[in-house]
Amino acid sequence: MNTRRMTALAIVALAATALTACSAGADTGAGSDVDAKQATSAEDFGGMDALVEAAKAEGQLNVIALPDTWANYGKIISAFEDKYDITVNSADPDVSSAEEITAAKNQQGQDTAPDVFDLGSAVALDNLDQFAPYQVANWDDIPEGSKEKTGLWVYDYTGLVSIGYDADAVPAPKSLDDLLGSEFAGKVALNGDPTQAGAAAAGVYLAALQSGGSADDIQPGVDFFQKLNQAGNFLPLDPTPATIASGETPVVIDWSYNNLAAATENEGQRNWKTTVLPGSAVGSYYNQAINVDAPHPAAARLWQEFIFSPEAQNLYLAAGAYPSTLAAMVEADTVDQKALDAVGEMPADLVQFTPEQTEQATSLLAEKWAAAIS
Amino acid sequence: MSASATRRSEAGSAHAGPAVSLPPTDASDASAAPAEARPRRRPRWALLGLTPFALYTLLFLAVPTFLALATGFFDGDGAFTLDNLTALAEPAVLGAFASSFWVSAVTAVAGAVIGALVCYALLAVRPDGLIRTFVDAASSVLAQFGGVMLAFAFIATIGIQGLVTVFLKDRLGVDLFADGVWLYQVPGLLLPYLYFQVPLMVITFMPAMEGLKRTWSEANATLGGTRSTYWTRIAMPILAPSFLGSLLLLFANAFSSYATAAALISQGAQIVPLQIRGALISETVLGRENLAGSLAIGMIVVMVVMMTAYSALQARTERWQR
Amino acid sequence: MSAVRDSATPSKLASRIILVVVAVVFAVPILSMVEFTLRAGIDGGHDLGHWAAILDPENSRKYRVLFQGIGNSVVLAAVTVLIVVVLLLPTMILVKLRFPKLQRVLEFVCIIPITVPAIVLVVGLAPVYSVVARLLGSAPWTLAFAYGITVLPYAYRAIAANLQSVDVGTLAEAARTLGAGWGTVLVRVLLPNLRRGVLTASVISVAVVLGEYTIASLLGRNTLQTSLVQVSKSDPFVAVAFALLALAFAFVLLFIIGRVGSIRRIRETP
Numbered sequence: 015m016n017t018r019r020m021t022a023l024a025i026v027a028l029a030a031t032a033l034t035a036c037s038a039g040a041d042t043g044a045g046s047d048v049d050a051k052q053a054t055s056a057e058d059f060g061g062m063d064a065l066v067e068a069a070k071a072e073g074q075l076n077v078i079a080l081p082d083t084w085a086n087y088g089k090i091i092s093a094f095e096d097k098y099d100i101t102v103n104s105a106d107p108d109v110s111s112a113e114e115i116t117a118a119k120n121q122q123g124q125d126t127a128p129d130v131f132d133l134g135s136a137v138a139l140d141n142l143d144q145f146a147p148y149q150v151a152n153w154d155d156i157p158e159g160s161k162e163k164t165g166l167w168v169y170d171y172t173g174l175v176s177i178g179y180d181a182d183a184v185p186a187p188k189s190l191d192d193l194l195g196s197e198f199a200g201k202v203a204l205n206g207d208p209t210q211a212g213a214a215a216a217g218v219y220l221a222a223l224q225s226g227g228s229a230d231d232i233q234p235g236v237d238f239f240q241k242l243n244q245a246g247n248f249l250p251l252d253p254t255p256a257t258i259a260s261g262e263t264p265v266v267i268d269w270s271y272n273n274l275a276a277a278t279e280n281e282g283q284r285n286w287k288t289t290v291l292p293g294s295a296v297g298s299y300y301n302q303a304i305n306v307d308a309p310h311p312a313a314a315r316l317w318q319e320f321i322f323s324p325e326a327q328n329l330y331l332a333a334g335a336y337p338s339t340l341a342a343m344v345e346a347d348t349v350d351q352k353a354l355d356a357v358g359e360m361p362a363d364l365v366q367f368t369p370e371q372t373e374q375a376t377s378l379l380a381e382k383w384a385a386a387i388s
Numbered sequence: 389m390s391a392s393a394t395r396r397s398e399a400g401s402a403h404a405g406p407a408v409s410l411p412p413t414d415a416s417d418a419s420a421a422p423a424e425a426r427p428r429r430r431p432r433w434a435l436l437g438l439t440p441f442a443l444y445t446l447l448f449l450a451v452p453t454f455l456a457l458a459t460g461f462f463d464g465d466g467a468f469t470l471d472n473l474t475a476l477a478e479p480a481v482l483g484a485f486a487s488s489f490w491v492s493a494v495t496a497v498a499g500a501v502i503g504a505l506v507c508y509a510l511l512a513v514r515p516d517g518l519i520r521t522f523v524d525a526a527s528s529v530l531a532q533f534g535g536v537m538l539a540f541a542f543i544a545t546i547g548i549q550g551l552v553t554v555f556l557k558d559r560l561g562v563d564l565f566a567d568g569v570w571l572y573q574v575p576g577l578l579l580p581y582l583y584f585q586v587p588l589m590v591i592t593f594m595p596a597m598e599g600l601k602r603t604w605s606e607a608n609a610t611l612g613g614t615r616s617t618y619w620t621r622i623a624m625p626i627l628a629p630s631f632l633g634s635l636l637l638l639f640a641n642a643f644s645s646y647a648t649a650a651a652l653i654s655q656g657a658q659i660v661p662l663q664i665r666g667a668l669i670s671e672t673v674l675g676r677e678n679l680a681g682s683l684a685i686g687m688i689v690v691m692v693v694m695m696t697a698y699s700a701l702q703a704r705t706e707r708w709q710r
Numbered sequence: 711m712s713a714v715r716d717s718a719t720p721s722k723l724a725s726r727i728i729l730v731v732v733a734v735v736f737a738v739p740i741l742s743m744v745e746f747t748l749r750a751g752i753d754g755g756h757d758l759g760h761w762a763a764i765l766d767p768e769n770s771r772k773y774r775v776l777f778q779g780i781g782n783s784v785v786l787a788a789v790t791v792l793i794v795v796v797l798l799l800p801t802m803i804l805v806k807l808r809f810p811k812l813q814r815v816l817e818f819v820c821i822i823p824i825t826v827p828a829i830v831l832v833v834g835l836a837p838v839y840s841v842v843a844r845l846l847g848s849a850p851w852t853l854a855f856a857y858g859i860t861v862l863p864y865a866y867r868a869i870a871a872n873l874q875s876v877d878v879g880t881l882a883e884a885a886r887t888l889g890a891g892w893g894t895v896l897v898r899v900l901l902p903n904l905r906r907g908v909l910t911a912s913v914i915s916v917a918v919v920l921g922e923y924t925i926a927s928l929l930g931r932n933t934l935q936t937s938l939v940q941v942s943k944s945d946p947f948v949a950v951a952f953a954l955l956a957l958a959f960a961f962v963l964l965f966i967i968g969r970v971g972s973i974r975r976i977r978e979t980p
Contacts, residue, residue, distance in 0.1 A: 078930075082944040104775070105930050107943045111671040117930055120836035124843040126930045137671045200548055200569050207655050210670040249548075251572045252654035256540055256946030260746060261549040279944070282751040376672040384480065384656045434808045441801040444793075445819055448859045452834030453826050459833060505728055511718065512725035516972040519729070525964035528914055529957055530736065532921035536939055537953040541739035544746050551742045583739065586732070591864075591914070595871040605718035618718065637824070637863075644827035647923055664829055684830035691825030699818060 050311035054165065055149045056319065059312070062151065065319070066098060068312035074101050075313040078128040079114050081107035083255065083275040085171055086333035090326050097320070100313055110211060111137035115144055122307050129314035131303045134212035136372055138167045138301040145303040148315055150322045155342035160299065169299035170321055171271075171335040174290050174361070175220040178273030181285040183264040190224045190238065190291060194245050198265060202242060203249040203257075205268040208379050215379060216296050217267040219367065223294035229367050232375045233382075240386040248387060259283050270357075274334040288334075295361045299338065324348040336360050457688065460681030472682035481663060485686065487574050488659040492642035495581040500635040502582070503589025507597040510590075515598070524594075527587035534584055535647030542580045542652070547571060574658050580648050585638050592637055596630035629704040636698040640691055660687055740954070747951045760947035776952060779937025782850040786933065787919040789854035791912045794865045797858070799908060802869055803900060806878055820866035823859050828924035831856075839929060850931045860925070861918045865911035872907025876900075909971045913964045920960050 049058065050068055059065040069075075075094075082088030084107075091102045105126070106117065111133040121127035131138075131145075138145075147164035150156075160169035177187055184197055193202050206214035222228070222235030242248040253263040258276050261284065266273060273288040280286050302321055308314040320326050327337035328350040334357050343349035367375065463469045475481065506523070513519045546552050548565060556562040570576050600623055608618040646661035657663040660683060666673075667680040720728075748756040764773065798820075805812050823831075835856055839848075846852050878900055885899045901908070923935035934956055942949030 081940075088944060103932075104940070105932065106927055106936070107940050109927075110669045112674065113669045113928075116668070116677075117928070120832075120928070121840070121843075121848070121930050123840055124848040124930075126848045128930075134671050136674060140674050200565065204655075207666070209673050210666055212671050215672050249569060249572065250653060250655035251543075252651070254942065254946065255944065256942055256950065257543060257547075259946050260544055260547070262543050262547045283749070372672075380673045387655055434804060437804050438801060438809075438812075441797055444797060444855070445859070445862075447838060448835070448855050449819070449822065449826075449862075452831050452838055453822075455834035455837060456826075456830045456832075457834075502732070506732055508720055509725040509728035512720050512722055513729075518969075521965055521968040521972060523729070524968050525913075525961050526736075528917045528964050529960045532917045533957065534921065535923045535935065536942070537743075537950070538739075540950065541743050544742035545739045551745055552738065583736070586736075592867060600718055602718065623718065640824050644825070646827055646829050661827055661829065664827070668829070668833075680830070680833065684827070684833075687827060687830070688825060695818075695821055695825055699814070699821070702817070703814075 050315070051146070051306075051308070053311070053315060054147050055153075056151055056315075059315075062319070065312060065316055069100060069310075069316035070098060072100070072310040072313045074103060074125075074310055075317055076103045076105065076126060076129045076309065077317075078105050078117055078131070079107060079109045079111070080104055080132060083272070083279055085173070085269075085271045085335045086275070086329045089332075090321070090329050093325060093329065094317065094320050097325075098316065100316075115141050118144060118305050118307065125309040127305065127307060127309050129305055129308040129310050130317050131301075131305065132170065133167070133301045133303060135298065135301060135369065136212070136376065138303060139369055142166055144306055146306040146308070146311075146314075148304050148318055150319050152322055152339065152342070155339040155346075156322065157338065157341065160338045167301040167303045168318075168322070169338040170302040171327075171330040171337045172297040172299040172364075172366070173269035173271045173335045174364070175216045175267065175296045176270040176273050176288050176290045178258075178266045178268060178276055178286060178288045180258075180261065180264040181287045183261065186287065186289060187265075187291075190221060193247060193265070194241060195247075196245075198247045200246060200249055201263075202247050202265045202267065203251055203253045203263040204239075205253055205266060205272065207383075209376070209383050212298060213269055213272070214267075215376065216269070216298050218379065218383075219365075219375065220267070220291070220294075220296040223296060223365060224291060229365055229371045230374065232378060236378070236382050236386050239383075243387045250387065255279055258286065269335075271330075271333040271335040290361075295364050297336070297364045297366050299366065328353060331357060453688075457681060457685050459678050460683075460685045462681075463678055472678050473685070475679055476682055476686050480657075481660075481683070481686075484658060484660045484663045485690075488643055488661075491574060491577050491581065491659060492639045495578055495585050495642045496635050496638040498578075499582055499585025499589050499638050500593075500631065503586045503593055503634075504597075504631060506586070506590050507594050510594065511597060523590065527590040529587075531584050531587040531591055534645065536651045538580050538583060538648050539651035542571070542583075546579070572652055572654070574653070576652060577649055577659075580652065581642050581645065585642060588641060589634055589638060592634045593630065596627055596634075600626065629701045633698050633701040636694050636701070640694055640698075643691065643694075644687065740957070743950050743954055747947050747954065749947075761951055763945075764948055764951060773941065773948070775932060776937045776941050776948075779932045779934045779940075780956075782932055783920055783934035785851050786854050786857060787916045789851050790857045790861055790915050790919050793854060793858035794861060794911055794915050795908060798862065798865055798911075799869060799901075799904070800896065802866070802873060803878055803896070803904075806873055807882055817866065817870070820862045823861075824863045828860070828922075829928070832925055832928040835925065835929065848931075850933065853926060853929065853931050853933070854919075856925050856929075857915075857919050857922060860922060861915040864914040864918060868910035868914055869904065869907040872904050872910075876903045878903075906971055909967055913967050916963065917960055920956060 053059055053065075056062050056065045059068055077091070080087040080091065082091075082104075087104075091104060094100065095102050103126075105128070106113070109117065111131075114128060114131050114133060115137060118128050118131070133141075142162075145166040147162075147166050149165040150168075153161075153165070156168060162168070177193075179187065184201060185192075187193055187198075192198075204214045204217050205211065208215040208218045218235040218239065219229070219232055220235070221238040222232035225234035225238050227234035239248060249263060251257060251263060253266040253268070255276065257263040258266065259280055266276070270288060270290060273286070277286040277288060302318060304311075304314045304318060322339060324339075324343055327339050327343060328348075330337040331340070331350055332353040336357075337343070340349065340360065344354075460472050461468060461470070463471060510520060510523060513523075542550075544550055546564060548569060548571075553564050556564060565571075604622055604626075605618055608622055613621070644661065646665065649659055649662055650665055653662065657666040664680045664683050667676040667678075667683065670676065745756070747760050748758065750757040750759060802816065805816050839852070839856075842852055842855065881899055881903065882895050885895045890899065920934055922933070923939070926933040927936050927939070938949050938953055938956075941952065
């Protein structure tokens with residue numbers, strides 16, 4: 015008798031669970047969410063105000079891999095929260111572009127999935143089916159080569175590869191070869207492993223360009239780091255705000271906006287300065303994209319609009335990153351002139367690697383890097 | 389324990405008695421005598437009692453493990469392939485397995501020895517006293533202390549600008565890093581790993597140490613043995629299976645440790661968990677995610693071998709603890 | 711008690727030396743972390759400035775995620791302990807009473823989680839969690855199901871060590887003979903005898919949950935450890951301070967539970 019009752023109860027419980035699952039599945043996707051997911055511009059919502067309304071109704075936005083000190087994202091997120099009264103949940107600030115996509119895939123259908131991405135170009139071009147097309151209101155302000163034609167991905171900002179250093183610990187490096195000197199013993203760190211992180215790869219590209227290589231041949235860059243390692247100057251530790259503050263990584267090769275942010279954060283703790291080497295400069299635009307399965311599609315699109323508005327683009331500039339609408343902002347005089355003066359004009363010989371060059375470079379790195387720095 | 393063994397056999401004989409309706413103590417009874425309704429019902433009900441746990445481990449352990457391992461057999465487009473498994477034979481990967489072995493073995497042995505010493509020292513302390521509780525609590529907390537914070541604790545201690553390094557350099561003239569910075573290479577993992585290995589050893593080995601019976605040491609004394617004969621001839625052989633078992637547990641713990649290594653070593657993937665990380669998160673070298681699955685298969689094969697040995701050793705230990 | 715120290719116990723001196731040396735060595739990294747948080751600035755010296763910043767309301771937005779993470783971790787720890795006590799403990803007792811042959815199997819199952827590294831497990835957990843999310847939502851407490859698995863090896867070991875010394879068979883039989891139902895047997899007869907093991911298991915589970923990072927990070931949940939990493943990106947000093955606080959909190963909790971356990975035992979020993 016007991017067994018039978020138990021089995022019956024179990025079957026009822028299973029059935030109830032199955033029914034709940036089915037009904038939960040049916041509930042999502044109903045209502046106005048359908049429109050938001052398909053919207054390709056603010057007009058589809060019925061104008062900017064309607065977009066803002068729809069986003070406020072959702073009330074939340076999930077972002078990923080946006081540390082507060084990366085290109086002023088802390089301020090950008092606060093500005094968005096204050097302007098639209100939408101809570102921004104910033105998850106996993108530490109993860110790479112590839113992990114952003116993995117997180118989106120892992121959490122598909124859950125309301126913790128990321129709504130928007132900020133990705134390196136290699137990962138962006140590899141995952142086009144994960145994005146939703148969307149054209150922001152000031153679509154024409156973005157130069158032609160800086161966007162995918164339907165808005166799957168759009169360049170948002172770039173920096174320059176720079177050398178950040180603790181002015182009390184080392185002398186100012188004036189050229190790349192200065193780093194090989196004995197004052198830099200055990201002090202020079204890259205922001206990550208070039209076979210894994212875009213910022214570190216860009217550091218190797220800079221070394222290549224400064225050592226007689228080119229965008230098609232980064233072997234001189236790998237050779238430079240091999241020399242650096244043999245001299246005992248290369249520090250294979252990941253620089254973080256903690257290691258900069260503690261003095262463990264006195265020299266960091268990283269994006270200009272990161273080094274500038276480190277200087278601000280460490281005011282009073284470390285005398286952190288940033289320098290961009292004269293000669294060829296390496297930049298790499300990051301890409302803004304919307305998750306095709308975004309749990310908050312209207313908020314995601316509003317975020318996109320916000321990112322390309324002068325307010326956010328000027329915040330990028332204030333951090334030392336060059337926003338993609340810079341030229342248009344200068345023309346329309348909406349640019350923050352003080353910030354532009356502080357950062358300096360975008361160098362004319364800024365080198366950005368094409369997808370083919372990136373692929374060639376990364377396969378060279380995959381082959382040669384580990385051996386070079388071991 | 390001989391006392392309870394007697395009790396058990398008494399219970400067994402009581403089972404044969406008439407008055408008490410005792411449940412069958414042997415699972416094999418469940419399959420016996422289909423003619424008897426009552427014994428058949430109880431085991432079945434009891435089996436149902438196992439289902440919640442079985443379902444739970446099925447859903448959250450068996451299925452994820454299977455799924456994770458299965459990715460090792462497919463490539464990025466979903467086609468079945470053995471390429472990922474053959475990639476395990478690459479020199480870089482084999483080197484990573486060798487390094488992982490080395491680090492895990494060294495920290496396991498060192499951690500086991502130091503942990504056993506601490507357990508030995510704790511024998512002189514009252515089991516209900518403050519010191520004992522303090523050590524227990526501290527061990528539990530430190531055994532789980534790992535990852536970014538542990539890495540930073542060691543950077544702050546013996547990093548180039550660390551407290552101890554600077555102290556040694558300024559006060560004693562000893563330069564820890566005269567031959568190069570080793571903290572951020574594989575040898576640098578040894579000290580941080582020991583930091584959680586030793587507490588883990590203390591937690592897992594203490595019950596065995598406590599199981600050493602007073603009667604044995606008294607017997608040893610009665611028969612004229614000294615302290616060293618007690619330890620070398622009585623206690624160590626008894627403790628050996630448990631010690632080796634804990635050693636294996638420490639090995640497994642170090643082998644699968646990932647977060648601390650990831651925080652300390654930024655360049656390259658010298659140990660297997662870092663290889664897995666590289667395959668999964670790289671944003672420059674793409675398309676190697678499935679390699680992570682086959683690397684995991686390699687790790688699990690190593691672990692299963694270790695754990696089988698461990699289970700066998702545990703079985704031997706329990707004989708002494710009854 | 712005989713005055714002769716028996717050969718099994720080390721001398722008080724040897725014991726003290728070992729414990730003090732190990733304690734000092736283990737205290738040094740913690741002290742380095744404390745020293746780091748007390749640094750006053752570029753001119754050297756130390757002060758409590760960074761600790762005061764935790765309480766500064768201006769920084770509340772920055773630390774909002776930290777306090778959320780702490781709250782989530784506490785809930786997670788509670789639910790994980792619940793899983794251990796409600797799911798693992800009865801199963802272990804049941805196996806010991808009814809299916810002694812399955813004991814090896816249970817032990818093996820409970821040891822497997824240590825063999826599967828978390829980064830690998832997450833690859834397989836993600837699809838399972840997408841189903842769970844559909845049923846129960848994606849609130850942070852659902853992570854406890856994964857944590858219950860992670861905790862299995864340690865909790866099993868703790869309870870098993872206790873189970874070995876308690877004769878649950880006789881106790882259960884005696885209670886049943888006196889007319890108790892299985893519920894009463896479990897709660898009022900067996901559980902009090904297994905208190906030490908259950909306490910140790912709970913304590914270890916809490917420590918594991920508070921220290922777990924990989925699974926929470928890769929499944930996108932906000933816990934103490936993930937929020938620490940997040941805050942460390944913008945303010946390393948506060949992050950280290952919080953890490954120290956988390957360690958201290960866990961330690962104090964476990965210490966109290968340990969004392970309560972020993973005091974009860976002292977009382978109960980004749």
